[in-house]
Amino acid sequence: MAYRVNPDRNKPWNGLPDLPIEESYYRTVDILEQLVNAKAAISRLQGRSVVIPDQGMLINTISLQEAKASSAIENIFTTDDELYKAYSENASHLQSGPQKEILHYREALWEGYHDLENKEKIDKEYLGKIYQKVTGQGDGIRQPFAQTYIRQGGSGPNAGKAIYTPPRGMGIVEAKLDNLLDFLNDDSIRVDPLIKMAIGHLQFEAIHPFRDGNGRTGRILNIHYLVKKGLLDYPILFLSKYIVEHKEDYYHALAGVTQRGAWSTWLSYILKAVETTANDTYYRINDIVNVKDAILDTIRRETDVLRPEILTEVIFTQPYSKVKHFVEKGIFAEKTARQYLNKLSDMHILERRTIDGNHYYLNLELYRILSQ
Incomplete structure (x- = not known):
């Protein structure tokens, strides 16, 4: 069955198909080959991270860079110097600014991780907490009267035009979100967790359940889902770095599903992002551990x-x-x-x-x- 695409970008896409999608969209030779590579990379990262006695080193360094990169996707920028200085001082004194938003992302990453440790399933309460921490807002799922559009950025002739309008209406967003969470939580749906994560991320962004912060909330959900399914012990996958470096491809692949049903392009993009960033994080951890050991030897000796x-x-x-x-x-x-x-x-x-x-x-x- 052909995937039902968005017929009018200016109207709420209440016809967003429920999950799961047809197997034919992800059971292809190309996707399965990329899945093997992504799983191998993330397995090696997991194996390296669990033998490190000082997990605080990973928690406070890798996650801070993930927070900075994910925020940069939303055009929230700061320098490394300003960010590290703000973190070392404790962000509670910051009233506003990009450093505060980025540090809020890092807090959401870890508070959500601990929240899910005590939950059997990922639920809307968890998503609401992530959204509120990331944005600093106190509301929840957007109301039916909220006129939310995704618009073309930049300064070209199409700047400001609607490129996508997420679902809207009484109970519609909630129902779409319930279907997404059922898909992610139901292990009887025999789909590999990495494929599920990729499908779920597209669906979350298409639902666009909150007034703001959907991109950052969705990327945190990605990492937490992989932890929940046992692929990682800690949320240290540096996924946003790849998206920052391939930002146009990211948005092109997202739009490709809603406009053309191009699931293979989207799935290939996410699996490549997992493979690349898992390898990058693995080598980054090795570099940190090696230089830490060398410095410790020097301090002892000299x-x-x-x-x-x-x-x-x-x-x-x-x-x-x-x-x-x-x-x-x-x-x-x-x-x-x-x-x-x-x-x-x-x-x-x-x-x-x-x-x-x-x-x-x-x-x-x-x-x-x-x-x-």
Whole structure:
């Protein structure tokens, strides 16, 4: 049966087909070959991450970059320096701005992860919490009267024109969302989790259930779904980096399904994104672990620092360290922490920086790896 496409981009697409889609759209030689490659890459990433004793290193570095990249897709930009500085200071003091939005994304990534640990299934309550954390809004699923359109961006002749209008009407969005969640949660529907994730992401973006933040909420759902299905132990897949680098292809593939039923293009795109970013994250983790071990050996050999393992662990949980990070955790007294950080600066392991009157210590190698 042919996939029912959107007949009029200016009218709500209440005819968005329910899931599951016909098997013929994903049971092709090309898709199955790409699926094998994606599964191999994500399996290797999972195997590497579970043997790392310091999971905080991954949680605070990889997820922060994912938050930055996902926000960039929505044209929310900041520099690495500004982001890391804001994170090291704790974002609670930020009133607004891109750093606050990006750090909200990271918080949503981890709060949602812990929320799902206590849930049997992914539900609308979980999605609402993610949306509220990402956007800072207090509402939920958009109301039937909300005139939501997806419009052409840029400054060309078609700028501002509707390219897609999501479903609208009393109970319609809720029903579409229920069908999507049933599809994702029902293991009796024998579809590989990576294929399910790709199909589910398209459906979520087509439903567009919230007033804002649907892209970011949907990308967090992607990662959490893979964790829920056991493909990852932690939400560390750096998927948004690939989308940023292939942004036009991402939106072209999304529109291809709603306008032409081109599921193969969309599925190929997402599976390639999983393969590429799983490999990228795997090598990034290896680089971080290797340089961390090398720096720890250097500190042991060339200094009389007490508890060098803990010192090294802290400077690798985020790029910018401060004296207070050690004092507040009861690791070192203020004088000792400052002495040790200055010593590492003299050794060119850290770089001492003064920004707005505050003193920071930048882990040069960690910064380099995360910026690649």
